[in-house]
Amino acid sequence: MNRVGSFQCLSCNGKLHLRTPNSLQAAWAWLATAAVLIFPANLYPITLFTVFGNEKPDTILSGTLTLVKMGMFPIAVIVFTASIAVPIIKIVGLTYIYFSVQRHVKLSDKARTRMFHFIEWIGRWSMMDLFVISIMSVLMDLGHISSFEAGPATAAFGLVVFCTMVSSKVFDTRLLWDAEQASEEHLYHSGQRNKSKL
Amino acid sequence: MERDPHDFMVICPHCDLVMQMHEHCFAGQKASCPRCHSKLETGWVHSETMLLLLTLTGLFFYIPANFYPMMAVEMKAGMITNASVFDGIFHLFTKGQWFTALLVFFCSMLTPALIIFVLLYLSITLKYMQPRRHHQELFRVVCHLDSWVMLDVYLISFCVAMFKMKDLGVLHPNWGLLALICLAVTMIYLMCQLDKRQIWEKLRH
Numbered sequence: 001m002n003r004v005g006s007f008q009c010l011s012c013n014g015k016l017h018l019r020t021p022n023s024l025q026a027a028w029a030w031l032a033t034a035a036v037l038i039f040p041a042n043l044y045p046i047t048l049f050t051v052f053g054n055e056k057p058d059t060i061l062s063g064t065l066t067l068v069k070m071g072m073f074p075i076a077v078i079v080f081t082a083s084i085a086v087p088i089i090k091i092v093g094l095t096y097i098y099f100s101v102q103r104h105v106k107l108s109d110k111a112r113t114r115m116f117h118f119i120e121w122i123g124r125w126s127m128m129d130l131f132v133i134s135i136m137s138v139l140m141d142l143g144h145i146s147s148f149e150a151g152p153a154t155a156a157f158g159l160v161v162f163c164t165m166v167s168s169k170v171f172d173t174r175l176l177w178d179a180e181q182a183s184e185e186h187l188y189h190s191g192q193r194n195k196s197k198l
Numbered sequence: 199m200e201r202d203p204h205d206f207m208v209i210c211p212h213c214d215l216v217m218q219m220h221e222h223c224f225a226g227q228k229a230s231c232p233r234c235h236s237k238l239e240t241g242w243v244h245s246e247t248m249l250l251l252l253t254l255t256g257l258f259f260y261i262p263a264n265f266y267p268m269m270a271v272e273m274k275a276g277m278i279t280n281a282s283v284f285d286g287i288f289h290l291f292t293k294g295q296w297f298t299a300l301l302v303f304f305c306s307m308l309t310p311a312l313i314i315f316v317l318l319y320l321s322i323t324l325k326y327m328q329p330r331r332h333h334q335e336l337f338r339v340v341c342h343l344d345s346w347v348m349l350d351v352y353l354i355s356f357c358v359a360m361f362k363m364k365d366l367g368v369l370h371p372n373w374g375l376l377a378l379i380c381l382a383v384t385m386i387y388l389m390c391q392l393d394k395r396q397i398w399e400k401l402r403h
Contacts, residue, residue, distance in 0.1 A: 010402060012334045067362070075361045078354070113213045113234065120345070127305055127348050131355030132362070134286035134302045139271045139279050139363060141289065150290055155297040162301065165345070174214050 023172035028098055030167035034160045035091050041160050042084075044153035047133060051146045059153065060084055060129070083129040083157070086122050090164045093119045094171075101175050112176050120168045126161045130154060208395070212236035240393055246321060252388045253318040259381040260314060264307055266374030268356065273367040282374050283307060283352070305348040310385055313347065316340050317388070320397070329401045337394075337401060344389055349382035 007016040045057030058066065060083050067076035097116055100107050133150050140148030208217050210231040222239065223229050229238040267280035283306055290299035316336045324333070356378075360369060 012338050012398065012401070013331070014338065070365075072361055075358055078358060110213075110233070117212060124345065124348050124351055125354075127301075127351050128355045128358065130298055130302055131286075131306065131348075131352050132359045133298070134290055135268075135281055135356060135359040136363065137293070138281040138285045138289045139269065139359075140366070141279065142273065142275075142277055145273075145275065145277070149293055150295040150298055154295055158298050158301045169345075177214065 019174055019178070020170075020172040023170055024098060024102060024175060027094075027167045027171035030163045030170065031091065031094050031098065034087075034163035034167065035095075037156045037160045037163065038087055038091065041087075041153050041157040044156065045151035046129065046153040046157060047136075048149045048151050049140070049146075050149075053144075057151060060157070079129070079132075082125045086126045087160050087164065090119050090123055090126075090168075094164065094167060097176075098171070101178070113173070116168070116171075116173065116176060120165075123161065123165045123168065126157075130158055130161075208238055210234065210236060210238060211394075239395060240391070245393065245396065246325070248391070249317060249388075250321040252384060252391070253314050253321060256310070256314040256381060256384045256388065257318065259377045259384060260311060262374060262377035263381040264374075264378075266377060267372045268374040268378060269360070269372055270370040271363060271367045272370065280372070283378065305346055306352050309343045309346045310349060310381065313340050313343060313385070313388075317392075324400060334401050337397060341394055344392075347385055347389065349378070349385055353379065353382055 008014070009016055042060055044059065046060050047058045047063060049056045049058065064076050064080045064084065067073075067079060093115060097112060097119075099105070100112065133148075133154060137148045137150060140146055205218050205220055208219050209215070210217070210233065212231060213234040213236070215231055215233045217232075217238075219229070219239075228240045230236060231238055264283045267282045267285075270278050270280045272278050287299050287303045287307070290296075290302065316339060320333060320337060356375070363369065
């Protein structure tokens with residue numbers, strides 16, 4: 001097998017590559033999209049709460065601050081983590097990982113792999129805000145008395161979550177340990193190190 | 199070192215470590231990656247029956263979880279509103295937020311349904327026929343979708359919504375919530391226990 005050639009998997013007929021072609025480029029593209037969209041997601045109102053004709057738009061941050069003012073501190077922390085901290089951590093963290101892979105920055109494989117999978121895992125929790133909006137918009141809908149609607153930022157926010165998740169999906173994790181060739185550690189033979197190279 | 203012809207290669211799904219294994223796990227045993235300690239293979243007692251039973255359980259809870267009202271809110275004015283998972287999505291859709299609605303639909307209704315139906319279909323048909331091409335295609339979809347099942351996130355969101363609304367009226371939890379919790383637990387258990395490699399081996403011609 002050469003570096004460019006591809007084989008088919010015997011089980012699933014999927015294409016096999018030594019490294020998925022252009023995966024870093026695709027991952028960068030999705031990440032850049034998310035990094036752009038995080039601005040409208042945070043600047044525009046994400047919810048429009050109307051009581052007796054008084055419309056009260058809330059951005060993600062002002063919604064969290066309202067929760068703090070109402071004294072619901074634990075909920076405010078959860079909302080802040082899921083909708084503000086996690087997307088930013090994801091974008092910064094993935095940028096750092098992709099950059100370190102691209103530039104062969106010395107970093108322990110283990111730490112980088114653990115970091116990548118941690119970021120991949122926390123990504124799902126940002127969807128929380130959209131679920132909350134979906135539940136509350138029905139329960140608060142009382143026609144003319146009150147309504148709770150999704151603001152223009154929801155689509156942008158949804159796209160941020162979606163793009164960062166896809167970005168970590170298309171990234172070929174094997175690139176993580178290409179940066180630092182610790183070839184011995186990758187070959188185990190039933191728990192013992194096997195010195196022969198593949 | 200001599201290679202045993204029964205040895206096989208395994209790749210850790212988490213950190214891509216390539217390893218050689220001598221034999222499959224027995225029931226109750228578990229193989230984990232020596233580098234990152236994530237799960238490689240579990241010996242699952244009666245795995246085929248378990249898979250069938252879990253998917254049937256999921257199917258049983260699916261309709262009530264998504265279409266029965268999860269909660270009713272009784273406002274001070276005496277008005278009552280009901281909400282199910284589907285209502286929330288439909289409401290967003292009618293208000294013009296179709297993208298958000300689609301995303302919520304995808305993560306909370308579509309992916310669990312697809313996974314349940316595909317696994318149910320696989321576990322029934324593989325008992326009576328040889329694996330075909332479409333079985334493999336279907337299972338590949340399941341492998342790609344597993345991180346998009348967000349029922350656990352949905353339950354936490356439900357708690358957040360409840361706390362946000364607790365001052366606005368009286369909250370009455372309904373049967374749909376119980377079904378949703380059951381569905382979420384079933385799906386989490388199913389995804390944790392699902393041994394993809396074992397199924398792929400069965401799917402090989």
